[in-house]
C-alpha cells in the first residue's frame with residue numbers, strides 16, 4: 001500500500017535539541033503480516049489505489065518504551081505523534097480523538113474545557129510543523145491528501161463533557177476542527193447513559209438538544225461508548241446517520257462495551273456505519289486468543305447481520321504497549337467495568353497491534369477470504385464516505401464526485 005511522504009520530523013522537534021527526548025515505542029513494529037499471493041497483493045493495491053483507506057478510529061499517539069513512564073507522559077500535553085509509522089500504515093484518512101479521554105492535565109480525572117483546548121492546540125501546533133499529516137475539514141481534503149501522499153486526520157472527541165452543558169461550545173469545537181463526537185464516554189453524563197452504567201437512563205433532554213445541534217453543525221455523532229438505551233434513542237433522534245466508530249458484536253463476546261444486535265441493526269437501518277475495533281480485550285471470541293482472526297469474526301458477524309455496506313474498520317490501536325496503557329488507566333477511568341483486563345499474560349492483538357499494521361492486515365484478510373473488490377473498497381472507505389456525505393452536509397456535487405462514482409469501477 002502507498003507510502004506517504006515523510007521528511008524525518010519528530011514531534012516537537014521545532015523546540016530544538018535541548019528538549020528532553022524520552023525513549024518512545026517503535027513506530028514501525030509489525031506483530032504479524034497477513035500473507036497474500038503476488039496476485040492477491042496486486043488486487044489489493046488496485047483497490048486501495050482507486051479508493052480511500054479510512055480508519056474510523058486509530059491513534060497517531062506514541063507511548064513511551066517503558067511502562068513506568070506512561071502515567072507522567074500522558075499527564076502532560078506534549079505527547080508524540082507517529083508521523084513515520086502513519087506514513088507506512090497505508091491509511092489515507094484517520095479518525096483520531098488525540099487521546100482526549102486521558103487529557104486530564106489540570107485535575108486527576110476530569111477533562112476540563114481548558115484541558116481539551118490545550119490538548120487540541122498542542123497537537124495542531126505539532127502538526128503545523130510537519131508535512132506527513134494534514135487536518136481534514138471536509139471530504140475534499142481526503143482526496144487532496146491522498147493525491148499529495150499525505151494522511152488526512154479527522155479530529156474527533158470521545159465525549160462532550162468538557163462543554164459543561166453549554167451547547168454553543170459545540171459550535172466552538174466545530175470551529176476548532178472537530179468533525180465527530182461521542183455523546184457519552186462509558187459513564188453517564190448530562191447527555192445520556194454510558195456503556196459501563198448498570199442502568200442506562202437514556203438520552204436526556206440536553207442530549208436531544210446536543211444531537212440536534214450536532215446535526216445542524218455537521219458533526220458526526222459517535223455512539224461507540226454509549227449505553228444501549230441511549231444508543232437507540234440517539235439513532236432515533238438524529239436527523240442524519242450516526243457512526244459507531246469502534247465497536248464489536250456483544251453476541252460474540254458479552255461485555256457492555258460491545259453492541260447488541262438491536263443497536264447494530266438500528267444504526268445500519270438509519271444509514272450509519274459500524275467500525276470494527278481491535279483494542280485489547282474488546283472483540284474477543286470464546287475459546288480463541290484475541291488476534292486478527294477474532295477481530296474479523298466480529299467483522300463477519302456484523303456484516304452478515306446489517307449488510308457489509310454498513311461496516312468499516314475502526315481498530316482503535318496506538319503505537320506502543322496498549323495493554324500497559326490500559327492497566328495504568330483502568331483505575332482512573334473505570335474501564336474495567338466495560339471489558340476484562342487480566343493482570344498479566346497478554347501482550348497484544350496479533351496482526352492488529354498498532355496503526356502501522358492494523359488496516360493493511362484487515363484489508364489483506366478480506367482479500368484472502370473471498371470478498372469482492374466492491375465489498376473491500378466499501379469496507380476500506382466508500383461506506384464511510386457515503387454516510388459522511390450526509391452527516392457532514394456535503395451533498396453538493398464536488399470536484400471528486402467523478403472519482404467517487406462513475407470513474408471508479410469499484411464504487
Ligand SMILES: [Zn+2]
Nearest residue numbers: 158224225246
Ligand atoms: Zn474509544
